[in-house]
Structure formats: C-alpha cells, structure tokens
Amino acid sequence: MTEQAVFRALSDPTRREIIGLLAQKPLSVNEISSHFDMTRPAVAKHLKILQSGDIISVKAIGRERINHLEPLALKSVADWLSYFSHFWDTKLAKLKSTIENQPKPENTP
Amino acid sequence: MTEQAVFRALSDPTRREIIGLLAQKPLSVNEISSHFDMTRPAVAKHLKILQSGDIISVKAIGRERINHLEPLALKSVADWLSYFSHFWDTKLAKLKSTIENQPKPENTP
DNA sequence: TATATAAGAAACTAAATGGTTTCATGTCAA
DNA sequence: TTGACATGAAACCATTTAGTTTCTTATATA
Numbered sequence: 001m002t003e004q005a006v007f008r009a010l011s012d013p014t015r016r017e018i019i020g021l022l023a024q025k026p027l028s029v030n031e032i033s034s035h036f037d038m039t040r041p042a043v044a045k046h047l048k049i050l051q052s053g054d055i056i057s058v059k060a061i062g063r064e065r066i067n068h069l070e071p072l073a074l075k076s077v078a079d080w081l082s083y084f085s086h087f088w089d090t091k092l093a094k095l096k097s098t099i100e101n102q103p104k105p106e107n108t109p
Numbered sequence: 110m111t112e113q114a115v116f117r118a119l120s121d122p123t124r125r126e127i128i129g130l131l132a133q134k135p136l137s138v139n140e141i142s143s144h145f146d147m148t149r150p151a152v153a154k155h156l157k158i159l160q161s162g163d164i165i166s167v168k169a170i171g172r173e174r175i176n177h178l179e180p181l182a183l184k185s186v187a188d189w190l191s192y193f194s195h196f197w198d199t200k201l202a203k204l205k206s207t208i209e210n211q212p213k214p215e216n217t218p
Numbered sequence: 219t220a221t222a223t224a225a226g227a228a229a230c231t232a233a234a235t236g237g238t239t240t241c242a243t244g245t246c247a248a
Numbered sequence: 249t250t251g252a253c254a255t256g257a258a259a260c261c262a263t264t265t266a267g268t269t270t271c272t273t274a275t276a277t278a
Contacts, residue, residue, distance in 0.1 A: 004122055007119055007120050007122075007125070008120050010116055010119075010120070011116050011117050011119070011120035012265090012266085013113055013116075014266090016116070016189070019193075020192075023192070023193060023196075028224080028225090029224075029225060029226095030223090030224065030225080038266090038267070038268090039267075039268065039269085040224090040225080041225090041226085041227090041267085041268075041269085042266070042267050042268075044225075044226075045265090045266070045267080046266085062224090062274095062275060062276075063223070063224045063225070063274060063275040063276070064224060064225080064275095065224080065225065065226090069196075071193050071196030071197055072196070072197050074190060074193050074196075074197075075197045077186070077190060078187070078190050078194060078197075080125070081183060081186060081187050081190065083129075083132070084128075084132060084180050084183050085187060087132075087178075087180030087181070087183075088180055088181050088183075088184045088187075121235090121236085123236090137254080137255095138254070138255065138256095139253090139254065139255085147236090147237070147238090148237075148238065148239085149254090149255080150237085150238075150239085150255095150256085150257085151236070151237055151238075153255075153256075153257095154235095154236075154237080155236085158235095171244095171245060171246070171254090172244065172245045172246070172253070172254045172255070173245095173254060173255085174254080174255065174256095
C-alpha cells in the first residue's frame with residue numbers, strides 16, 4: 001500500500017527469503033512454510049505483512065491459497081534508492097536517464 | 110555491517126528522512142534533531158542505528174559530531190532489488206548487466 | 219459419509235523498538 | 249574560570265514484533 005508498508009515488509013530476512021522463493025514460482029502457504037524452521041502460523045503472519053505492502057497477491061484454489069509475487073511493489077523502493085544511486089554509480093544513472101528519454105533504444109547485437 | 114542492518118535501518122521513516130537530509134550536506138546531531146518533532150536522544154538513537162548499518166559516518170569537530178551520509182551502504186539494497194528489477198524493467202536490467210560484465214575497455218583486444 | 223488436509227483466527231509470550239526524562243562529560247567563549 | 253552548549257549514557261515505559269499453541273472452518277478424497 002504505502003511506501004512505508006513496503007520498507008517495513010522488507011526489513012525482515014524471512015520475508016525477503018519468501019520474496020526470493022516466490023520469484024521462482026507461486027506457492028501455497030504450506031509449501032512456503034516447509035522452507036523455514038518455524039511454524040505455519042508464523043509464516044502466515046509474514047505473508048500477511050507482505051500482502052499489506054502489496055508485495056504478494058493470493059489466489060484461492062480449492063483449499064489452498066496460492067501466493068504470487070507482485071514485483072511492481074518493489075519498484076517504490078527502487079525509486080527511492082534511485083535518488084541516491086548517483087553517489088555510487090554516476091555512469092549508470094546517466095545511462096538510465098538517456099534511455100528513458102529516448103523514444104526507442106537501439107538493438108544490441 | 111550486514112545487509113540486514115541496512116534493511117533494518119531503512120524500515121523507519123524518520124531514518125529515511127535523516128538520510129534525505131544528509132544527502133544534501135553533513136549535519137550535526139542538533140541540526141538533525143531540529144528537523145523532527147522528537148527529543149534529541151530519540152534522534153541520536155536513530156543515528157546510532159544508521160551507523161550500525163554503515164549508512165552514516167561521524168566526525169567529531171570540537172564538541173559537535175558531524176554526520177556524513179555513506180551512500181555506498183545503500184548499494185547493497187539496490188543490488189538485492191536488481192535481482193527483481195527485470196520484472197518491471199527488463200530493458201534497464203539487461204543494460205546494467207551488460208555494463209557490469211564488460212572488462213575494462215582499454216584491455217579489450 | 220468419514221477422515222485427512224490446508225489454512226485462518228485467537229490468545230498468549232518474550233524480546234525488540236521507539237520514545238521519554240534525567241544526569242554526566244567535554245568543549246567553547248565571555 | 250565560569251557558565252553555556254553539544255552530546256552521550258542510563259533507566260524507564262508503552263507498543264510492536266515475531267514467534268508459539270490451540271482451536272475452528274472449509275475442502276478433498278478414500
């Protein structure tokens with residue numbers, strides 16, 4: 001939802017790991033839980049926090065709830081960071097603005 | 110220090126605002142505190158957390174402690190995000206990896 | 219239909235977090 | 249040298265966080 005909700009969601013290592021898992025493919029709550037050394041309700045709470053940041057969406061299939069990564073939510077963090085990126089990567093920042101101001105980039109062979 | 114320390118430091122809106130201030134110029138503890146509706150010790154605690162993530166460095170000048178932004182620390186977050194950036198910006202991600210994987214131009218035969 | 223499975227919900231707990239107030243220490247300047 | 253100022257440090261507090269256990273509900277399936 002808000003930028004704060006995304007930053008907050010990313011502040012926990014378990015949640016970042018869940019994001020990494022869901023980047024591979026959508027997973028049910030049980031499938032996600034099996035990757036961690038904690039109970040299913042604990043994982044479910046993390047999923048709820050990820051939902052509140054719109055980082056994942058949930059689709060009910062029968063009795064399972066399939067969690068999908070919504071990567072666009074992470075872009076707000078990337079946008080915040082881009083304000084500082086020129087400090088460490090002037091070259092890339094310049095390229096970025098060049099690309100974004102171009103109507104159509106040429107193909108790399 | 111660790112990636113976790115950086116993510117943790119960014120999870121608080123006050124700390125992100127401090128980062129924004131220090132991106133303009135280095136500031137003393139009092140100067141930073143004057144921007145917020147909380148006591149100086151509270152701000153000092155935030156500064157300590159930012160230090161623990163190596164996001165700021167402190168130089169003592171007389172009785173003042175001048176806080177400097179260390180933007181390179183933010184790069185670890187950018188790097189983590191770049192793993193997902195292809196979801197929203199395939200074009201830029203490709204260019205980025207192209208650039209970063211290039212050897213030094215002068216050594217190219 | 220009976221049973222097993224997937225998940226949500228509630229109540230509880232320990233520890234971390236974000237804030238406060240008060241006090242101590244070092245440095246500048248009249 | 250004395251007093252004001254910048255900061256650190258400690259003790260304390262309320263709330264949030266991350267986890268647990270237990271119970272309930274809904275759906276698959278033998």
